[in-house]
Amino acid sequence: MLNLEDLGEEGFLERLATWVKTRNPAVRISIGDDALVLRDGTVVTSDSYEEGVHFSRLYFSPEDIGFKAAAATLSDLAAMGAEPICFLLNLFAPPRCEIDFLKRLYSGMEEVCGRLGVEIAGGDSVASDKLILSCTALGKTTDPLLRSGALAGDLLYLSGFPGLSRVGQQALRRGVEGFEDAKRRHLRPQPRIALGIALRGKVSACMDVSDGISTDAGRLAKASKVKLVVEYERLPRHPELLAFAEQYGGHWDSLALNGGEDYELLFTASHDLPDCIADLPIHRIGRIEEGKGAFLEIGGELRPLLPKGWDHFSK
Amino acid sequence: MLNLEDLGEEGFLERLATWVKTRNPAVRISIGDDALVLRDGTVVTSDSYEEGVHFSRLYFSPEDIGFKAAAATLSDLAAMGAEPICFLLNLFAPPRCEIDFLKRLYSGMEEVCGRLGVEIAGGDSVASDKLILSCTALGKTTDPLLRSGALAGDLLYLSGFPGLSRVGQQALRRGVEGFEDAKRRHLRPQPRIALGIALRGKVSACMDVSDGISTDAGRLAKASKVKLVVEYERLPRHPELLAFAEQYGGHWDSLALNGGEDYELLFTASHDLPDCIADLPIHRIGRIEEGKGAFLEIGGELRPLLPKGWDHFSK
Structure with a gap:
């Protein structure tokens, strides 16, 4: 069974x-x-x-x-x-x-x-x-942001720095000194309420990243029935993420793509957005195209972005 | 601590x-x-x-x-x-x-x-x-029924038959044949939605009985800042409750007062209500007076109605 x-x-x-x-x-x-x-x-x-x-x-x-x-x-x-x-x-x-x-x-x-x-x-x-x-x-809200509104031609954005919470979790588990931003992000994530409200009317789709970009990007692509491309070179790299990966032998990109619990917002817009909204740094990390599925563009090549974030039930 | x-x-x-x-x-x-x-x-x-x-x-x-x-x-x-x-x-x-x-x-x-x-x-x-x-x-609903509106002089009502769910639970646990109404009440309680809607504008206070009358009557009295009196002689006795108490040596009144999970409504009104509302039997089981606390009137005497229903944390 x-x-x-x-x-x-x-x-x-x-x-x-x-x-x-x-x-x-x-x-x-x-x-x-x-x-x-x-x-x-x-x-x-x-x-x-x-x-x-x-x-x-x-x-x-x-x-x-x-x-x-x-x-x-x-x-x-x-x-x-x-x-x-x-x-x-x-x-x-x-x-x-x-x-x-x-x-x-x-x-x-x-x-x-x-x-x-x-x-x-x-x-x-x-x-x-x-x-x-x-x-x-x-x-x-009478004007909710949905996962399902992304259109081909839209740009893909992320608030804050992905993977920071996972770095904080690992630093806390190992009892490592420092990495204070990362630890704070893991223990005390900030719900992006002001950002969400500021994005009303400006974005075509939005969701929060709780299970990692690799998992949540696939969900956004599926809900919007589009192809989503994360551009590797554009992924923001927090200094603590790079330092942790260097000191403890992980890959910064794996932490950034698969680390969950950042509670940042992932969203799409048909036009350029400012670098900072509601006092938060905003990064363009990719684009939306016709088609389906989530991909990572690395060195000019597209690879499927496999959902390697958290799954409560998978073996 | x-x-x-x-x-x-x-x-x-x-x-x-x-x-x-x-x-x-x-x-x-x-x-x-x-x-x-x-x-x-x-x-x-x-x-x-x-x-x-x-x-x-x-x-x-x-x-x-x-x-x-x-x-x-x-x-x-x-x-x-x-x-x-x-x-x-x-x-x-x-x-x-x-x-x-x-x-x-x-x-x-x-x-x-x-x-x-x-x-x-x-x-x-x-x-x-x-x-x-x-x-x-x-x-x-723009006109919610609250626990806090009961006034001295009001009458106290209960829908359905108290203690039936507890009888059903005991019959199921012991593998006893029969007691079909009681078993059904325990396994498949009916939320009294139609009754609640019908009571709007007719009652002064209302709550559902999930932890037993003895516990929930005290809550209603406390929220309304009144004295609540359950009249023993008026407690409705379902035939299966009486039969179970007789066959298995329990007290029907203890089952009726302390048995929880009936999900019937307990409510107060300033005037007489019909015997049946929204196709459900309604029983007047007591009255509201000035003062505080919940009491059981038995043989003309008032005794405190102790909360002997379910408490998740008590020893």
């Missing part, structure tokens, strides 16, 4: 889309984008963070865990260009979990939510062996 | 309300009711269902698991009098979980959602040791 690890996450989501049929006229965007959108502009997203999978208490403080779960969830609202409103947490925690630990976890959530004017509302709490945060965030 | 099992679920929720401070003007009802309500009438609720805690694969079919998780989540919308729109699932499943099992689980969700015109939208999927369903449901 076929199981989840045979299909992988992407294969499972494809099956899932065939199992559910009900259509409610109040729903505008359902499965297949970063978040659900109702016709009245309400945007809803739901995400889960599990100890050992998404965070480790070895190097995440309780505040970091709360901050990252809230930030990563709000990143889906940023990807839609929505203004965030509120946040709900379904908490799974061991009965012996200390109240002080939870207080600190909520204070990390409050830090990111407070800054963005997001209200932390109720939710559910359930006893569990492992700490799991199942998060829901609500926002509003 | 204080931990979750010292505080219990209720104590934890009280602490939590002091930790979160941000207030967003778009939020109308935040912590303390069955669901979150935005000023534009959007109603959102989030609930979690964990294998071994909320369901057992020993007697739940995959369809039952999906059905119950969706129905229980939608019950929070019923409690607010909201019209349901859509449903999101964050799925935690072992990588070796069979696709056919998940297909059947989704078909159970589709069964309850399809009947109510609710669209199953995206969500998240994460590898996990245990099967966990973290569910979010969205609905709409």
Whole structure:
């Protein structure tokens, strides 16, 4: 019998889309984008963070865990260009979990939510062996950015520096000194809310990069039914990414293409965009053509860009 | 150090309300009711269902698991009098979980959602040791039923028959024949959506009974700042509840007061209501007075109604 690890996450989501049929006229965007959108502009997203999978208490403080779960969830609202409103947490925690630990976890959530004017509302709490945060965030926009609008001739952009979070994770795991930008990016990612709002009306497609460019670029190409080309020479290289790759023998390009959890925005536009939007550096990293699939252009040659980012179920 | 099992679920929720401070003007009802309500009438609720805690694969079919998780989540919308729109699932499943099992689980969700015109939208999927369903449901109403509106002089009502789900659970666990109504109520609870909508404008307070009358009546009394009296003689007694108590030595009243997961509505009104609303039997089970706390009136005497329903964290 076929199981989840045979299909992988992407294969499972494809099956899932065939199992559910009900259509409610109040729903505008359902499965297949970063978040659900109702016709009245309400945007809803739901995400889960599990100890050992998404965070480790070895190097995440309780505040970091709360901050990252809230930030990563709000990143889906940023990807839609929505203004965030509120946040709900379904908490799974061991009965012996200390109240002080939870207080600190909520204070990390409050830090990111407070800054963005997001209200932390109720939710559910359930006893569990492992700490799991199942998060829901609500926002509003009547003009959502979608994954499906890229057109041949568009240019491909990315905010910030890809691979930084993975560098931070590796530096934290190995107990390496320095790499402070990378560590901060891994522990305390910033949801690009202001950027998402600034991109409304300016871009043809948008999504957040949570599983790595190599995986997420393929998703954008598929949703827009276009061919997406990442130009190798254009990939931005953060100094800490280069330094880490040099010191620890990894490839900077593999970290940049496959490292996930940066929570930057990947988007397409029909015309040149400024180098900086909403105070963030923006890099043009490629282009959109007629056709299908995601490719890496390196030395003038096109190679398929294989999804080597995170897959929860693959073997 | 204080931990979750010292505080219990209720104590934890009280602490939590002091930790979160941000207030967003778009939020109308935040912590303390069955669901979150935005000023534009959007109603959102989030609930979690964990294998071994909320369901057992020993007697739940995959369809039952999906059905119950969706129905229980939608019950929070019923409690607010909201019209349901859509449903999101964050799925935690072992990588070796069979696709056919998940297909059947989704078909159970589709069964309850399809009947109510609710669209199953995206969500998240994460590898996990245990099967966990973290569910979010969205609905709409500009006139939400709240827990906080009960007034002295109001009458207290309950839909359906309390304790039936607990009887069903016990019969299923023990492999007892019969008790079909009770088993059905446990495996396939019906969210009282039509009743909730019918109660708009007719009731002063409303909530769903998910943790048992003894626990939930105290919550309603607290939210409304009133004294709530359950009149023992008025508690409805389903024939299967009486038969089970007689055959297996339990007390019918303990099952009726403390048995959770019936997903019936508990509500208050300033005037008599009909015996049946939206095709459901309605029972007057008590009254509201000045004061505070929840009480059971038995043989003319008032006794505190102790919350003996389900608490996820208590020792």
